Amino acid sequence: MYVQEHSMSTQHSISIHTDDRVKEQGDLFGVFFEDLNHAADGGLYAELVRNRSFEFDPIDNPDYTPLTGWTVLPTVGGTRATVADAHPLNANNQHYLVLGPAVSAADEPAGISNDGFNDGIPVQAGKRYRFSCWARIDDDSAASTAKLLVELRSHDLTAVRATESFAVAAGGWSKFEAEMTADHDDPTATLVIHSDDRATLDLDMVSLLPIDTFDDDHVLRRDLAKKIADLKPRFVRFPGGCLIHDGAFDPAARDSVYRWKFTVGPVEERPSKRSRWKYNQTFGLGFYEYFRLCEQIGAEPIPVISLGCNSHDHTEDPIENLQSWIDDALDVIEFANGPVYSTWGRVRADMGHPEPFDMKYIALGNEEEYQEFYDRYEIAHRQIHDRYPDIQIIGSAGACPCSDVYKPSFEQADRTGTPIMDVHFYHSPEWVVMNAYRYHSHPYHAKVFIGEYATLDDTWFNALAEAAFMTGLERTPAVAMACYAPLLNNVKYRNWDPVLIDFDGQSSYGTPDYYVQRMFSRNQGTSLLGTSDDIAHVVPSGYPVDGAASIAIGDAGMTIDDLTLTDLTQAGSADGGGVTLQHESHVVLAPDGTIALPLRTDGREHFRLEFDFVPAVPADPGSGGNEMRIRFAGTTDEDYAAVTINGWWGRALSLRTFEHGKESYYAVSHIKCLPNVSYHALMEVDHGTVSFALDGERIFRETLLPYEPDDLYYSAVRDADDTVTVKLVNVKDTPADVRLTFDHAVDATYSVEHMDGFSLDAKNDFEHPARVSPSERTEHAGDGVSPVYELDYPLPAHAVHVLKFRLIGEEN
Structure with missing residues (x-):
């Protein structure tokens, strides 16, 4: 993979034309969120209780039962705990727990417990947690009152970390909630709900959420949301991915395709559904929460809506049902942007956000690549554009830029006036480096959105290759947007590798790819600057085929x-x-x-x-x-x-x-x-x-292309505050001496954020979360005081450096 070259430095010159604004960078770098790897439930969604509504089903995963995630206590004893559906909380939440009276046990409480998503529920001393549940006295119980006792206990059940109790009266379903404060740090606590001494209780929507979250809505796990926010993404693409087109087309089916309308409104009224990734979706993290996340981190929302097609298995809803899918697209725009007196604007307002979200983009389909989709797309595009001409519609160009549907999909885009087309790929790091300039030749008006890409591992070499590729994305007007995929992975439930952020129940870390994405996203600039250089673009020799x-x-x-x-x-x-x-x-x-x-x-x-x-x-x-x-x-x-x-x-x-x-x-x-x-x-x-x-x-x-990279990959951008940012990437093991020349003077003092000096196979992990991560330093050119027009910069082998200069002495 890595060819050893001679140890002497290469020498190159780059001239930066600070007044030559080649293109506006727009919303170039963002993130893609899909609920795979338990990225939502058990991840970004801060809920700590697994299977809180007793809706887990073998249709989600063959190993599931309605009591998955729960343990009946005592583990050896006669406590009755069953899941019923005779008197549901509501039409969308059909199942609930029937918890019988307490059975005596010498060493364990009687009731039911939940360990959360990982190896226990992590709690911290002095931190507050909001417990809530819906409860009623079961119709078969003669009692008129009951005690609902809730505790946070140690994993072995011997120590109580927090406790709360409620009085339940006979009648219909009622919601009970209170804040609980843990008295000890405990990374593996368990939630225990005690049986009443006499009464049989019905329980549903048993929830425990930390008060200390990223957002005021107490929805987003703090460390994960902060890591996403620290990327400063210009957009968030959600909720998928394969998630949005896999499943039954009948919305009433338990395994139906993801429909965004399932995910809004009161959380207890959102139905559980099978995820394409073989687990249950609660939709606690729904479209409202996605829009709020985007609002809080300053990113543009890009919702992806299915048109009732699944190109992966070539199935589609009958054409007579197409309008319902188009209505989903029209209605999500109304939900995001409509006035409070509109049907879906009122839903948004009732959820706490009367102001519109000012959504600019909508994407139709995911990796769709057959004619039935493209026929439907033209109908959908026409209706959406006619009603909302200011919304930028993103089409689908399939799952590979080398596919035979790529060209006709872009031709259709130009014919329909589609401004942006979404294409995905997961390729080797060598391919990515050799295709850094792939989109510098793009014969279509529609721009490219690389809505998913990665290089199939999370070593420093992978991140380095992606950095080289990203300089090419920055330097071409053909690319409108790009985002790495996927974003999050709960290490206990891995569906897909690699990701940007790995996490367990209480901690998380960014991969080397995360830090490269952060360096580029935070420094994408406002305008691409024109440049000239003496770097020879390598024309690869023949691919060796003699094996x-x-x-x-x-x-x-x-x-x-x-x-x-x-x-x-x-x-x-x-x-x-x-x-x-x-x-x-x-x-x-x-x-x-x-x-x-x-x-x-x-x-x-x-x-x-x-x-x-x-x-x-x-x-x-x-x-x-x-x-x-x-x-x-x-x-x-x-x-x-x-x-x-x-x-x-x-x-x-x-x-x-x-x-x-x-x-x-x-x-x-x-x-x-x-x-x-x-x-x-x-x-x-x-x-x-x-x-x-x-x-x-x-x-x-x-x-075929052998791996023969250029000596240097780079880009130069300018911000509104007259900062010029130069990114330098060296994928070779030969250092490079780079002379930078500016047509206007820059301050002699400049900052450097850099990643270098790592083994190519180095990775981050929980014990060493920042083994491969950037460092920062300040450098001085010339005499360190006088403005400069040029400087010599030594770039190490296998390096990504971001240099920031301040233009001075010019009217800009």
Whole structure:
């Protein structure tokens, strides 16, 4: 991965034209929040009780029961605790706990306990916690009054940390709440609700929220929200992601697609739903709370609304239901911006915010990439634009910038007047560096929103590669916005790796990627400045393809007939000649038998592979392991290139590389090869150029890029206060001596925020949360007093430096 270069410094000059404002940076860098990895419940949402409304269900996760998260006490005894639905709190909250009278126990209280989301409920001495619940005396109980005793206890139940009691009278559901103050620090406390001595109690919405939160609404966990706020993001994209289009299209279904209207109004009236990420969503953190978060941290909200399509499994709600999805988009704009006398503006006002949120953007769809969505998009775009012409509508350009839907999606955007298109990718750090200038050539009016990207790990090298890429985003007018994904991860519930912020029940830390994002986001500037330099953009040499090769399968078999591998090193491909290296008449690959056919390329860098194949019926059609890979250029099991048939969950043909196990895509075509159907494949590899044809039709011809980075990546921006910020990124292990020249004088004293000196594989963790993080210092140019027009700056190897200068002596 990391090629050692010579140890001498490279020398480069950069001239910064401080009056040449090339573009306004706008809302360039932001964050993306999706509730995966328990980022909301058990994360940013400060609720400390897991399964507070007894709505957990196997449809959320096969391991769930209605009492998941709860323990009946005594653990050996006869306390009756069941979940019922005969007399629900409301129509959206169907289940509640029926807690029978106390059963004597020598060592444990009688009742029920909850340990929260991690290894206990963390409490701090002197801190206040707001307990609340809804309760009633059960109809089958003869008692007219009951005592509701609530305690915070140590994990072994022997020590009481806080206590509160309530008197419950016969009748309907009533809400009980009080503040409890912990008398000891305890990172693993448990919430205990005691059974009454005589009465049977019905309980629902059992909640414990810290008073000490980031916000006055007591909704946002302080450390996590602060870390997000410290990024100073210009926008927050929410709530997804795959979350917004996965599930049943019937809103009444327990596993329905995320609909924002579920998430507003009184919290006890918000329904529980299955999350695409295999857990329960309470929607305690809903659209109102997202808008409030954006307001408090000064970020623009970008809600993402489904149009009733799921491109991942090619399903869609019937077209006659489209208007309900468009109404969701129209109504969320009214919720955010409408007057208090409007239907949804009144909902917002009733929740405590009569003033509009002044939303500017709305996104339609997530990674949508098939025609049914694009047909619906045009109808939705027209209605939204006609009613709200000032709202910027963000379309979907799919899940990969190398996809065959990328070009037509941008062409549709230009035809409809869509200003911004959202595209995602998760690629290797090497690919990201080599594509730093990818968007400097962009033949469309619609700008690019990279709504999700990451480099598949959270080492210093990953962060360094992302920094190089971000300088390219800053320097092109084609990119409107970009945000890393995902944002948060509760380490006990990891669905996706890597993230910006890892956390457990009581602490959190930023990854190296977090700190790079923070450096760029906090210093994105107001205007991009024109520059000139002597840095040669490296034209990569040919990609080495002389490694091992094979055809390999996963969970689905393949029959191969009449395979011929031909060496074209001498003959070339135009005359169809060459020397036959291998011929196979008939080969059967099966998951329970032979799973790979070696290809004897014997170090050739120009060869042709031709064969007929028939895919077998996969044992599990929904599995992600049904792809078939034609591998070549293999140096290890984690380093190779491959043409993949029936990848992306059986829906695409692609070309990609793997570097240390991290994949990068070069081409994705939405072609599915059906089982028991014969196909003819023709692949040619000419050094780093790979072409592939299926049944006589060329699918792609792409050139693979070896990792040969430039000596230096940089950008220069200017703020309204006449601060000029220069970002310098060196991904090589060779230091760089950089001469900076300004056309106007700058103060001799300037500040430097820098990240360097770390091992490339270094990571942060709970024990060393700032192992890879920035430092700050002040530097002086020239005599340290007189204004300067140029200075020499030594940039270490593997470094990200942000230099801030103050323009002086000019009318600006």
